[in-house]
Amino acid sequence: MLRIYGVGGYEEVGRNMSCIEIDDEAIILDMGLYMDRFVALQEKVSKFDTKMLVAEDAIPNDKILSHIKKKIKAIVISHAHLDHMGAIKWLATSYNCPIITTPYTAEVIKRNASNRIIKVNVNSVYKISKNIEIEFINTTHSVPQSTIIHIKTNYGSIIYALDYKNDNHPVIGRKTNIRRLKEIEDVVLLIADSTNADEEKKTFSESIAKEMLKDIMLGMETGEHAIFLTTFSSHIARLKSMLNIAKTLGRKAVFIGKSLADYIEPAEKLRIINFSKDAEIIDNPRKAQRKLSDMNRNREEYVFIVTGGLGERNAVLTRLANDELSLKILPQDFIIFSCEVIPTPVIQANRKILEQKLHRKKARLFKDIHVSGHASREELRDLIEILSPRHILPAHGDIAKCASTAMLANEMGYELGKNIHIIQNGQSFKLFPK
Ligand SMILES: [Zn+2]
Incomplete structure (x- = not known):
């Protein structure tokens, strides 16, 4: 059985959190903060607890995972941005499992995490269990050691590519590991970054x-x-x-x-x-x-x-x-x-x-002396082309942004309701068995 849960980040740019349930095991991908709601709350109160942060939509509401909590084997963090790891402080302790991430991200989060942290280098593989293996594939973004996460299962590969960009002239670190992405066969699902999916261009270096x-x-x-x-x-x-x-x-x-x-x-x-x-x-x-x-x-x-x-x-x-x-x-x-x-x-x-x-x-x-760290529409097209996933799940945006990714996928031959999946926070869908 393969089921995907959208916990947070499917109705906003922020509080990213997804979960993949694979038979009798599951892993969480990212655990982020929604900055806008968090800032608003900071202006009102000086102390927060988990319940308050969930009620104010500042962190993901993980109620949808309560029935599979015991199955969760790891919390895998893609990179050191608050909208991907800022909720660890309030949510991670209720999961009896390690956090797996790259060395830089581990250094940034260690003060806020009481779970055991396992460091895995960029462009390396880690075996979570007999049936689940993860790989951190290097990508350019806007913080060191950002990764595309490759989850290898018996049902095929899942690629979690939020906060990805194809920078040909990065100022720090190496280029996105396109060569490795091209090698991956049998991609059952791409979880795709929709932040800039409505921008008809390539994001500049x-x-x-x-x-x-x-x-x-x-x-x-x-x-x-x-x-x-x-x-x-x-x-x-x-x-x-x-x-x-x-x-x-x-x-x-x-x-x-x-x-x-x-x-x-x-x-x-x-x-x-x-x-x-x-x-x-x-x-x-x-x-x-x-x-x-x-x-x-x-x-x-x-x-x-x-x-x-x-x-x-x-x-x-x-x-x-x-x-x-x-x-x-x-x-x-x-x-x-x-x-x-x-x-x-x-x-x-x-x-x-x-x-x-x-x-x-x-x-x-x-003002705005800036280039984004997120891929635009034409880079997303390249990524879909390279991976040719069987299914696409747009993420990292509100429904309008996710719809932009869906429209691109549709242009490329995918179909809504068939192999393009638009979900909201708190929803899930099953890929196997049908
Ligand atoms: Zn980011």
Whole structure:
């Protein structure tokens, strides 16, 4: 018997969690947070419990798995983004099984997980049981060691390819392992990334984002002004580009903010990068006020890379905009948002408020200096072509986004209700026996 459960991430971009039941065993794929609902909740209360987070739709509702809980052999995590692993802290302990993931992701999640963690290298195989084997296939995305998960069963192969992109010129790590994907035969199901399935293009390489940043930082009159940069804290490749451009400009990079430190530290530990050699890392700016005050006096010597690109209340950019730190934003300082605004109401509102504060300070704003980490429609077409799966399950989006993947699949000869499966959170479907 082969049954697929959509636990979360089938009605939103966030809180991804799926489950595959294979005869008398099952595995969970990802356990993520829905950032918009989580941020909204953070603004209301300071302490959360699992029940409250489920009720507020901030984490997946795993009630649908209660009857197979004892069958679950592993929680397999694809990569270190919060929408794929941020719910571990609240949900994983109720499963009596290990978490299996790559070394970088393991380093990031270890503080929040009490389950045993098994580390498996990228492009390696791990046998969960006699009948289930998983393989982490390297893919380019926007955090180190992102993977496409290959689950090998007696019913054929299942490919879980959320948060995948085919970057031909990655800034960190290797290209997506297309050669390996081409070798896999008998793909019974592809669980496909629908985030950008409605964008009729190929997502540009991370090296394009680097050129965009260069164009601003090296091509404009920065003079005596401070340069503030912000991006997703987990985007180590983007941070590396920022650091290198700062060096070319003859300025020292300073990373400020706890979440930046939280993602940089494991990357340095695993020797993926060595930022400490060239840059300063300040994890708690409130405890470094004197240092920040010195930097403020010599602001033209630095590039400040800070948290808070989405206007998060406690992040550094918000604190700077509120004059809470001894580092100041002055007229004509450069504020470069190297991120997109996640299109959810709370995040959009927070970001708008931040922008208004920065405008009042007469700063120069540069927005959307970013490329996505998710494949667009034409890369998805290539992936479907390469794998030729028997069934397709669109995921990582609301019903409209999943429908875009379904329309592409339909164009390629698949049929709704036959081998294209659109499901909502809390639904499941059986592939074998029919
Ligand atoms: Zn991701």
